[in-house]
Amino acid sequence: MFDFLQGYDVLGAFWTTVKLTVLSALGSLVLGTLLAAMRVSPVPLMRGFGTVYVNIVRNIPLTIIILFSSLGLADIFGVTMGASNNFDVQGFRLAVLSLVAYHAAFVCEALRSGVNTVPVGQAEAARAIGLGFGQNLRLIVLPQAFRAVIAPLGSVLIALTKNTTIASVIGVSEASLLMKTMIENEAQIFVIGAIFAIGFVILTLPVGVFFGWLSRKLGVAK
Numbered sequence: 001m002f003d004f005l006q007g008y009d010v011l012g013a014f015w016t017t018v019k020l021t022v023l024s025a026l027g028s029l030v031l032g033t034l035l036a037a038m039r040v041s042p043v044p045l046m047r048g049f050g051t052v053y054v055n056i057v058r059n060i061p062l063t064i065i066i067l068f069s070s071l072g073l074a075d076i077f078g079v080t081m082g083a084s085n086n087f088d089v090q091g092f093r094l095a096v097l098s099l100v101a102y103h104a105a106f107v108c109e110a111l112r113s114g115v116n117t118v119p120v121g122q123a124e125a126a127r128a129i130g131l132g133f134g135q136n137l138r139l140i141v142l143p144q145a146f147r148a149v150i151a152p153l154g155s156v157l158i159a160l161t162k163n164t165t166i167a168s169v170i171g172v173s174e175a176s177l178l179m180k181t182m183i184e185n186e187a188q189i190f191v192i193g194a195i196f197a198i199g200f201v202i203l204t205l206p207v208g209v210f211f212g213w214l215s216r217k218l219g220v221a222k
Contacts, residue, residue: 005195013178014199020095020164020174021203025157027100032107036145037137039112050108057105062166066098070170073097088173095167103160110152114145147218154211158204175199 038050057065073079073094080090118141126136146153165176179196183189 008178008182010178010195013173013175016172016174017164017203020092020099020167020172021161023096024099024103024160027096028103028107028160031100031104032111033142035104035108036111036115039108040115042133054105054108057102062098062102062163063169065102066095066166066170069094069098091170091172095170095172099160099163103156106156107153110149110156111145113152114149115141117148118144150211150215150218154208157211158207161204161207162200
């Protein structure tokens with residue numbers, strides 16, 4: 001029944017999905033944290049930039065962002081992410097860039113909601129002892145904000161994992177592209193669909209369980 005799988009690298013496709021997820025998650029966390037810092041900054045220009053970025057990016061479909069990275073950045077402006085001679089590597093890096101740019105907006109909003117849970121008196125006390133905005137944010141506010149939004153960040157990560165399938169539109173050889181190829185070549189649509197559905201459940205279910213446990217373990221007591 002599963003003999004047709006021998007001609008396809010299913011594990012390799014899912015490994016590409018895992019790499020897309022991990023690299024994009026790390027980049028989204030870094031950029032999202034910077035955007036959150038901008039959104040609560042006392043500097044109007046930084047606050048305005050963070051607000052505009054989040055509101056625009058969140059309302060653009062991820063497919064358009066990925067296509068812009070491929071057709072706009074790569075084909076028109078020649079941005080090849082250091083892989084001009086390797087289409088597969090170039091597509092992978094552009095997909096990571098797009099996923100980071102998109103999901104950083106959601107990380108930012110999750111963190112900003114966490115910042116709002118930190119008692120105002122703590123920030124005022126930090127300023128009273130001479131801490132600047134950056135020190136206040138790094139030492140007082142963000143550690144508590146992260147603890148308050150562990151579960152929402154887990155939801156963003158799960159969404160990111162599923163959204164890696166959109167990378168197939170620019171030819172990245174991840175799981176959904178292989179599934180499409182297999183469905184076109186084999187008369188086993190339900191079996192193939194079930195295999196890839198189970199694969200994504202295996203990737204995302206442990207993440208939800210882990211972040212739920214982490215939230216109960218480290219979350220801020222209400």
